[in-house]
Amino acid sequence: MKITYKGDYALKTILDLAGNFRSAPVAINDLSKRLDIPTKFLEQILLDLKRAGFVESRRGKIGGYSLAKEPAKITLGEVVRFIDGPIGPIACVDKQYSGCHDVESCVFRNIWSQVGNSISKIIDQVTFEDLLKRTNKANKTFNYQI
């Protein structure tokens, strides 16, 4: 697993929208400034997230993006997998890998599988509501109260 900038940006964006759940939609521009993400890049990311059903949008003057589900119903794992692909540390765990003629008997495959499972165990349990709670100490850019 490797978290790319795109993945990192996606997570931060969703967390922000989670904090503004049930409020007015947030404009790309606001998100871009607040989170320090290049606007045009963020546009693309948000479109992807929309197609995946994580967020919804509204066009026009008071348009913007908002979370499509409750923060408690989105896990870190879902988003990471969607943006950055499978969790396993090596392709052979997930799909065909040209370096392995003999995937079945490979001792390493077993290890990478364990690694994948142990990562999943963490990121599939954490929801954006959990993350929101952890952030809500001094930080008050959020409107949404859990």
Next chain:
Amino acid sequence: MKITYKGDYALKTILDLAGNFRSAPVAINDLSKRLDIPTKFLEQILLDLKRAGFVESRRGKIGGYSLAKEPAKITLGEVVRFIDGPIGPIACVDKQYSGCHDVESCVFRNIWSQVGNSISKIIDQVTFEDLLKRTNKANKTFNYQI
């Protein structure tokens, strides 16, 4: 963490050499054929592994490579880190990451840290002797008996 082909090849090579520990050195060509790794690529990998002290070499007619330490004294984690770099899923866990102005208070960083630790827990515990044992069922390309 992402295991590249280079990393995958390095691990398979070391496992092979572990199976031939305390025997005659193995020629790159033999390793290359046996493990189905491009010869010239393997040359480079072996040089790297040599510089790191995992293997040692002997030139000339009966030359080749052999493991520099006992299989029980080399962990999977050491080799992976050396070839493919740090274990963490995102750069911010290990070093400066331009996407994070505020690394300290980042809720995600904490998660990635957990993920990194849980990966380490697995791969730093497994030695090449362990792997050898798991392979030694029907497979007998190995001379070294544990």
Next chain:
DNA sequence: ATAATCTCTACTATGTTAGTAGAGTATACT
């Protein structure tokens, strides 16, 4: 109308990966 905002496709610069190429050096054996 028009200003603000999302939508969509295409393009590009940079870096990484997975090699290839070729000349050089050491050693065993005859």
Next chain:
DNA sequence: AGTATACTCTACTAACATAGTAGAGATTAT
């Protein structure tokens, strides 16, 4: 000595992924 065998080292390259940029188009509130 000479030669075959095998490691050593540096440089080059093709393909792909990442992290953006650019610009024209479609909606909506006022």
